Amino acid sequence: MYHPYFRGKQFELLALRESAEVLAEASFVPIIEPVRESLNGLERALAAISQAGGRAIVIVNPRHGDHKEGGAIISSFLGENYGGNDAVSAGILLLASTSVDEANALISDHTDHNPVIVHSGFTAARDIGEFLRNHAIAATNVFSEDQASMLYRKHFEGRGRVLIRDGFEQRKNADYEPFEFFSDLHVTFRDLGMDGYGDFLTVGDRFTEGGGPAYAVAIHLTYIDPDNDEAMYVYHFKSDSNDTPTDPANKFAEALVKLIAKLDSPDSKLLETSAVAEFRRLHEAGHFPGLGYIKKLSMRHHIETLAAYHRSADA
Template sequence: MYHPYFRGKQFELITIREMAPLLAHAGFVPIIEPVRESLGGLERTLRAICEAGGRAIVIVNPHHGDHGDDGANISALLRDKLIGNNKISAGILLRGNTSFEDAKTCFIAHEDHNPTFVHSGFNEPKALAQYLGDNLATSTHVFVSNPADTLYRRHFNSSTRILVQDGFERRKNADYAKNSPEKFSELHVTYGDLGMAGFGDFLIVGDVYSEGGGPAYAVAIHLTYIDPDNDNVMFIYHFVSTTNDTPTDPAGKFKQALDKLVEKLDSGNSKLHETTAIREFRELHAKQHFPGLGYVKKLSMKHHIETLAAYLA
């Protein structure tokens, strides 16, 4: 079903932990690419998922972050702390610079960890499919790509296939005000038509990794909704602060963005699902409280997951 792709920063991991019961109940399987050297937060997150009866895929050879050169510590975490737990799958990331031999070596090292192949620019699909042979039918493949890569995916037709697309257009926050709302995705509606067993996205963060930016000239609240009057396509609102000429007063800018959100909610035509995250935004507005930008992003991610859970229920 739904496979949200997270980079393992603090608030991403907190989001997964807090949403673990809903993720499990809905059958959603988060993909986590660890990017921080310390794996304590990741371990707590995986235990929360298991305790809730859910599943997750953990990239053991990340491209981004502190483990980009060596994922040995991630593998050790799976081996020493989660051995025999088939709810946690070792994700093998296959990029353009990954050779078939690299893929094969990583697969052999993680055969006991219910491996999942995550394709992101890999150039040797035929060799991998032939190597898997009779095991291809029981393998799972996640494709971080566009729907046009049909020939590539044909090599894995007999497997369980998941398509992940990035629906979030990355811009400067101030520029979002000119494009709100805008189309986010229709993959939650069409993934079956594409021969996929499931779909995924990068939530409201996008597939652009950064270690963290400088001070925000503008504050934006990004919230998705599904439009029943438009073939259930998902759109995204960008509620952006009015003041955006200096990198000061993030709390005041958050209030400006939040005022716009609440005004839209109170209009009765926002089409935003009244999630627990939306209720918390309302509470923040009532209390005039700024919880920090990381917390705001967490609420937007929670809203996105809750929206899809309600649609797919």
């Protein structure tokens, strides 16, 4: 149903590990694009997901990071650790630069790994559709919405189809409005003929190796709005002292005060997730855990919010 798309940085993988039981219980299947040379963090995240009874998709030919020139080590890792195990599928990323021959070879090399095809800029939909039919390969197809048109997606009707939409618009932290629309895909994906949906959580699709000094600190938390057809929105709680990159701990404290005030207000629509409970503890302790930790909590909150929505909607 829901397929959160993670880039395999440290805190993304930690968010996955800590959310493993929530993901498994909700039948959510994360897509992981490894971007670091070492696969130790990925291995621990997949172990947690597998032990919880969940499933995951691992991109074997990443677009970004340390494996973008070749993912042979990822394929070997999957073969050695998850060969014949349906809990972990090989994700084949098809880009504008991917040739038909390259795409066919990638799919053929991973037929034993329950392949999932991620369409992100590739144009030869007819050729790949025919290849899958001719070789009786029952692959799920995941489409990046802004890089796979509706006409493109029609070539894969009758197969498992998932639509990924980037609901998080990345800006400088100081430039965010207090809240904005995130997505309604969790409500509408079936109306669009899809079997599932996904997003890039509260990180966004644009990949960066690392951020510079933080002039402003922002806490991004999503929520479902029952007064607006169950659409999802995102709050941006920002610091006030944004003129210099000094004292990130104080900037976090300023943003956290605003988050706690919203949580304690009668008009808050934020779900009291385990991540929110952790934000409350940080506020009480006056502790700054680091910017990566804050991002991890935001991702965990997003997953728990959607899990709660689907529990309620499916009840």
